[in-house]
Amino acid sequence: MKTAILSIGTELLFGQITNTNTVYLSQKLNMLGYDVMYHYTVGDNPERVRDMIRLAFQDCDLVITTGGLGPTQDDLTKEMVCQVMGDELVMMDEVMSELESYFEKLGRPMTENNKKQAYVPSRAEVFINHEGSAPGFALEKDGKYVICMPGPPREMTSMFEDSVMPYLQSMSEDVIYYRMLRAFGIGESALETKLLDLIDDQTDPTLATYAKEGECSLRIASKRKTEAEAREAVDEMVEKVKERVGEFIYSCDDEELVQVVCRKLMEKGLTLSSAESCTGGKFAAAVTDIPGISAVFQRGLVTYSNQAKMDELGVKAETLEKYGAVSEETAMEMVEGLRRVSGSDVCVSVTGIAGPGGGSDAKPVGLVYIGFVYGDKKLCRKLQTGDDSRQWNRQYSLLSMLDIINKNI
Numbered sequence: 001m002k003t004a005i006l007s008i009g010t011e012l013l014f015g016q017i018t019n020t021n022t023v024y025l026s027q028k029l030n031m032l033g034y035d036v037m038y039h040y041t042v043g044d045n046p047e048r049v050r051d052m053i054r055l056a057f058q059d060c061d062l063v064i065t066t067g068g069l070g071p072t073q074d075d076l077t078k079e080m081v082c083q084v085m086g087d088e089l090v091m092m093d094e095v096m097s098e099l100e101s102y103f104e105k106l107g108r109p110m111t112e113n114n115k116k117q118a119y120v121p122s123r124a125e126v127f128i129n130h131e132g133s134a135p136g137f138a139l140e141k142d143g144k145y146v147i148c149m150p151g152p153p154r155e156m157t158s159m160f161e162d163s164v165m166p167y168l169q170s171m172s173e174d175v176i177y178y179r180m181l182r183a184f185g186i187g188e189s190a191l192e193t194k195l196l197d198l199i200d201d202q203t204d205p206t207l208a209t210y211a212k213e214g215e216c217s218l219r220i221a222s223k224r225k226t227e228a229e230a231r232e233a234v235d236e237m238v239e240k241v242k243e244r245v246g247e248f249i250y251s252c253d254d255e256e257l258v259q260v261v262c263r264k265l266m267e268k269g270l271t272l273s274s275a276e277s278c279t280g281g282k283f284a285a286a287v288t289d290i291p292g293i294s295a296v297f298q299r300g301l302v303t304y305s306n307q308a309k310m311d312e313l314g315v316k317a318e319t320l321e322k323y324g325a326v327s328e329e330t331a332m333e334m335v336e337g338l339r340r341v342s343g344s345d346v347c348v349s350v351t352g353i354a355g356p357g358g359g360s361d362a363k364p365v366g367l368v369y370i371g372f373v374y375g376d377k378k379l380c381r382k383l384q385t386g387d388d389s390r391q392w393n394r395q396y397s398l399l400s401m402l403d404i405i406n407k408n409i
Contacts, residue, residue, distance in 0.1 A: 004056035008067035010043035050080040067151030069134035127163035177230035178221035180254035273344035278352035313337030335371030
């Protein structure tokens with residue numbers, strides 16, 4: 001079904017907030033087999049909201065809106081939807097009860113204008129908001145559908161998962177099953193080239209590549225009469241893909257690389273420590289975001305200066321003088337010193353030139369060395385990103401640290 005996403009809110013047009021709702025919805029809708037054709041953004045102007053819905057319906061059968069369902073005077077999405085869909089707002093006792101319970105839990109009185117949120121289109125299927133006060137709804141007329149959800153991302157995502165997704169699934173006779181493969185160390189164009197014949201010949205399952213900062217993903221999806229049939233088709237294609245690019249794939253279940261690495265460490269009971277220079281603690285921050293990692297993560301040192309490298313890790317002054325802080329020799333002395341002071345099973349270090357300044361012809365911005373030790377394994381990986389973006393170089397270094405651990409434990 002052709003679908004348009006309409007984001008409502010003047011704050012979006014002013015750039016005061018980032019529109020994460022559209023990204024989330026586009027991903028989810030495509031996974032469900034809905035073809036997202038357009039993204040629209042409009043301010044809190046009722047006539048423009050109404051006109052944008054009508055415009056979207058010229059080419060789409062489903063319009064999903066976010067925002068404009070609150071209690072204030074500029075929240076007029078419901079009124080405009082009723083104009084387009086030939087309906088009227090009515091007060092629903094169930095919604096009013098939910099609102100009263102919501103404010104009672106907050107310990108706050110419900111103001112008069114909040115009662116406006118209990119009014120919904122008379123023909124609507126109502127979606128209760130478990131994270132806020134504004135209910136959502138779905139409304140159909142002559143084969144055209146509008147689904148309205150609140151704008152705050154936490155409320156919207158909760159409502160989509162709990163209510164809207166099942167509603168959309170019920171509108172399709174077929175079952176859609178998909179898997180998302182995640183890869184590091186290969187670009188989107190190279191990935192597509194290695195799979196080009198599979199992509200060109202695709203009917204079902206379908207394959208689609210996506211680029212992400214420092215990595216890429218491959219979605220494999222099938223639409224069949226039963227989930228078992230769709231699952232079998234997808235799993236067969238996953239194996240074909242792994243035969244070609246398996247060395248780059250770190251997850252077949254849409255996991256982040258840090259999740260994969262931390263799960264491995266915890267399952268194997270391997271302790272971990274890190275020593276960071278150019279990444280400034282990004283590795284330790286990423287790892288400690290994973291629940292349960294305290295069972296294996298022992299310490300994360302940020303040895304940013306040469307003095308810190310010598311004091312904390314025992315890097316030799318002669319090494320720094322002869323080879324410099326950004327060198328294979330320094331990276332390896334950092335990681336070997338880290339193992340001495342921490343006693344961890346797995347140790348990783350990083351030193352580099354993040355940029356945008358500080359580089360030279362001999363050592364340009366984006367030059368990074370990663371040291372790794374585990375048992376008898378001692379490795380050093382050299383990166384040359386060719387980029388002067390500080391954010392990119394630090395992020396790519398983080399992913400590379402995780403990748404070297406993932407492939408060597």
